[in-house]
Amino acid sequence: MGSKIAVGIAVALAMLPMLLGAVPLAVVTSLTGTGSTTCTPSETTADSVPGYGQDQLANAAIITSVGKQLQVPEPGWIIAVAVAIQESALRNLDHGDRDSLGLFQQRPSQGWGTPTQIMDPTYAATQFYQHLQAVSGWQQLSLNDAAQAVQRSGTPNAYGQHEATAEAIVAAVAGVTCEHTGAGDCANIAAPTPAALTAINYACGQRGLPYVWGGNGPLDGDAGFDCSGLTRASYGAAGVPLPRTSREQYAAGPHVPAGAPLLPGDLVFYATSGRVHHVGLYIGGGNMIDAPDFGQTVKVEPYRHPGDDYVGATRPTTSR
Known part of the structure; x- marks a missing residue:
């Protein structure tokens, strides 16, 4: 003004x-988290993709919703869902090879976050998309190559086989209602990018000024x-x-x-x-x-x- x-x-x-x-700095609890996202697919949605239950499609809906929130183009959602199909069958696993966890089997020892963060589907999806967007020309790559550039899997050709299924799942969950919430206070900041986090943290530090x-x-x-x-x-x-x-x-x-x-x-x-x-x-x-x-x-x-x-x-x- x-x-x-x-x-x-x-x-x-x-x-x-x-x-x-x-003015004390606000407590920062998540550098790249986006708060939490809850999605609830209907039984009809689950029936539209044989072999996948409501819990799996709810996770796919979270992945898709986070992609929308981060303004990742739709091909990125399909890549992310295909990766989660391969890595966890769209289940939020609390175990895996070595220290791998979650939907994308991300490893704390490789800098993906703490175990608690990785087990948050919203955080895990955000991390995947940020790594995907850091891949130069990812939209020109095949699904398999883009996925492998992020995951660096020991089975590097495993992702492409899930492309058609991922497309069907993304189409099925497109209309699922998802609720996204952030922390909403200066004591527990969650933000999608480091810049947004810094901006909020700065503004919180100015409270009380006229x-x-x-x-x-x-x-x-x-x-x-x-x-x-x-x-x-x-x-x-x-x-x-x-x-x-x-x-x-x-x-x-x-x-x-x-x-x-x-x-x-x-x-x-x-x-x-x-x-x-x-x-x-x-x-x-x-x-x-x-x-x-x-x-x-x-x-x-x-x-x-x-x-x-x-x-x-x-x-x-x-x-x-």
């Missing part, structure tokens, strides 16, 4: 504790923030530049499709008569952190309430 132009904030992640000064019209925060010599000053500084701490005003930030996108689940780190916007006037930083659980208005302070509050003028959301980064 406001139109004061400030010097851009470009702060290395290593300097984040210094940025927050005397609303100041045109304010860019103490680093810029201001006592507090206005709404877009807070979001700009938060993503600036993560090395992601944003325009100054809420209206410019909304125009910059990329926009979250209407009806798609929000992810922690998304920016949520409000408009009157088509004119954007406010922005907050979504932190999950139906909550945002924002600098609301004169006489108020930076705080966590619900991002929706009856009669609000919510207009949509943007996702400043899906990979950083």
